Amino acid sequence: MDKKLRVGWFSFTCCEDSTILFIELLNQNYQEWLRKIDFIHARILRKDDSQELKEMDVAFVEGAISSRSQEQKLKRIRKKAKMLIAVGSCAVTGAPSNQRNFFNRNQKEEIQHILDKFKYQERVFKLSDLVKVDKEIPGCPMDEHKFLALMKNLLADIDGKLYG
């Protein structure tokens, strides 16, 4: 069991399209992936009431960072993950979730009371603004071929440990 790849999947500010794409990629890959991957944290797939984040081989992170609490959680993920991978456009570039960064004065005035009330950060950040990102899978949603190629590499290492 301990030879499985320990994976976390996290979403911040975004539409979670990469999560959906990942779930759809399970359709054709689940028999291999479920054998080789231990989903340590993946709120979309199972109840996760662990108080503390656990150690992970890989953390996939989608979405941009809108608030201090999100920033803190991202940093906790970084500490627990050997490899942090930004998936999808919002995580990699910030866009389109960072569109308020480019609002004109009128647009900004309209939303300011919401930003104040719920303590949004002044700007929306991409992941690499705040933490070290090891790999990126861009695209809106993430580029499925790049994701599959990356998974193949990650799981090849696991195969090496399992059968090597």
Next chain:
Amino acid sequence: MESRADRGAAFNSGFLLLLSGTLQEKCIHFQGGEASLFEFFMHTHDIGDFDISLKEISKIEGHASLDIKIRKNRIEDLKFSITEWKRFYTQAIRGKPVTAVPQMVDRICGTCSNAHLLCCIEAIEKGLNIMPSSQTMLLRRLLYYGLIIRDHALHLYIFALPDVYGKSSILDFDENDPMQHELLHDTFAVKEVGNRLSIVVGGRAVHAPYPAVGGFLKLPALEDVKALKPKLLEIRPKILKLIKIFAEMPFELALKAPLTFSGLVSEDFSFLEGLIQTSAGDVVEEKDLGQHLDAVIIPYSHARGFKFDGSLLMVGALARLHVSKFKLHPNTLKSIRDYLGIFPSNNIYHNNLAQAIEILHAIDASMELIDKLEAVKPERPAPIKPRKSTGIGVIEAPRGTLYYRLDITSEGKIKEGEIIVPTGQNQIAMERGIYELVENLLEKGTHREEIVYEVEKLIRAFDPCMSCAAHFLRVNWQ
């Protein structure tokens, strides 16, 4: 009377803020009726004080949290909050050309992006008097049935089914138990067919690139569409099995509070056209729906709630079967004869059964469309002639009625937009449902852990989509 007034005052202060005069009466009515409840607890529990705080509810689309304060075994405060961080789409679309906006707004939601796409396109076409061709409408239907299959399957297999089997995840299903083994494999087989249908017709299941204002930018090859039929036929028995499971599921919660069910009704149950009908007998044209939906500010939630003419509202599969079950495909109706009598149902958990039935309908309706399709004509999207106008689009997203109103300038840019999503419309009923459920459970002396589990199960039955609910709201804080 005095004790009842006390109970009213104890009722969730957050919720009371939402209530206008008429609803306040309903609320107090909803509070009453269990006069002996309090005394019962006084005798059986000396201390019944505890808090429930769910920070990130799992197996739903997006982020939501729930806080319940229980004192002396009574709910003192209950807040269901949508905790998605907003991206301000309503502001961001202003000034953008109508040709660009559909591909912007479909980024509101990862799972039902094609619903936002088609609803936005409809609003623009209505505003600019563009009539899509019959081929375009047929392809949009197919694309949409693909969405219904994969989105409902995501919810039913991955989110809801573990609750039926008392598991934390579909991934924990026992490979040595024949039924559980089959269901695990069905999960991915069914989703894949919906996924494939959307990819063939729309270019991708998420944020489909081909659909556009006036038509399709790229058309599918006839043989690729035809090849989908055997795949659809293959998953049909799997869905019959799923329908049976959810029909036999013993979970029940019918709200005591009066609830209006509302949905778009069309002759072929297409999700894309028709008139809005409610369980109260209202019939509303798409263009007038906005006048009936009253926005309600929920101080602790990032999203706003809605009522229908002042009534508690529920939209989605349960509501659709409430108002239009006889419009389902004839083959679907034949196959679900034994279960059709269950609807109209006020049992919130029957939303799962209704979704399973809608998957069957999507399969049957798609197969008929594919059979009828003789050729894919090389049509281009209808030309766009900008004019100052207001366009309204209404479709049934997987989770319920989706409403777009777009004010368009004479240059063909968006001046102002309003988007009302299903989860916003369900949010108040959802909180009310949680309240009633927790009240029932406290009455039975249920433990905290089980209350948490049951509440999550109920929230999942509503199938909320927080990504949708939180991202484009114009909120006026008083």
